[in-house]
Amino acid sequence: MVSQKIRRGLILGLTLLPAALLAGCNMVxxxxxxxxxxxxxxxxxxxxxxxxxxxxxxxxxxxxxxxxxxKNNTAAAYEPDWDHSTQLxxxxxxxxxxxxxxxxxxxxxxxxxxDPYRPLSRLDAQRPIPAGTKPMTVEVVALDWKWLFIYPDLGIATVNELAAPIDVPIHFKITASSVMNSFYIPALAGQIYAMPGMQTSLNAVINRPGEFEGFSANYSGAGFSDMRFKFHGMTPENFERWVQATKTGGGALKRAEYVQLEKPSQREPVRHYGSVDADLYHAIVNRCVDPAQACMDKLMMTDTNVKVGQPAKHE
Structure with missing residues (x-):
């Protein structure tokens, strides 16, 4: 009797152990x-x-x-010839x-x-998106081993720091500089792959202010474990102050600066850029940051023109 109680206690303890361990976790x-x-x-x-x-x-x-x-329950029915039950x-x-x-x-x-490519139709379960609301565009570049965020409508950029106003739709355009990564902010939306020479998209919205973790969810080399950033959900007023501080306190991100930034580095500190080349993201996606390189979209357009019998245009 004592051994049965001990056995039952062990089974119950093993059953409840995972729940007890998860109880202390912040399941974002x-x-x-x-x-x-x-x-x-x-x-x-x-x-x-x-x-x-x-x-x-x-x-x-x-x-x-x-x-x-x-074996010890002799009262149980023994029916060796039973083989079918329609109800069962x-x-x-x-x-x-x-x-x-x-x-x-x-x-x-x-x-x-x-669908991450589908524009949002609501802010949350109780609120649709107000008519005339324009999503905020953020261009995301996965570097080795850091994140670059470009705000094309605001003319600013940041490294390893992302901010957005609450209750404003965000349209992320995502790419990578060299190897595939995965852009993931658990509090915001699911992970989306970032691939060189390609662009993926994510539409999302943050509903509550706070500081949230963002990271790469796809192994990409030696500095992968430190490829993390902070995502700040802010009130519109605080976000406007953050933008102004970034503009006044940051440097300029031109192609030459990007080439240096693109070089592999680990545990890169937060950086702010008060201005950024308007066509930098396009050049990153199309692999032509170096002006001597032809952009992929132009090469593909030239190839298409040749295939349909049109003369190729040279610039």
């Missing part, structure tokens, strides 16, 4: 501050609950069957099928609703 993915991340967290909860509808009964039945048909087959196949159909519908709907 499940308690985010941005509407897109909030919807993604809700999707995780719904999907998990649907799957638990099968997992929990299966685990319970395993324990029940193991206990009921143990319907339950075994029908319940999982219904859950798979439900998960499929949820996945299909959420895939389109939460």
């Amino acid at each position: 993915v499940m308690h985010p501050s941005g509407d897109i991340a909030d919807q993604q967290g809700h999707l995780i909860v719904v999907s998990t609950l649907l799957m638990l509808l099968i997992i929990i009964p299966v685990i319970v039945l395993i324990i029940v069957f193991a206990w009921r048909y143990r 087959e319907l339950v075994i196949w029908g319940a999982p099928l219904l859950i798979i159909i439900a998960l499929g519908l949820i996945t299909w709907i959420s895939t389109h609703t939460l």
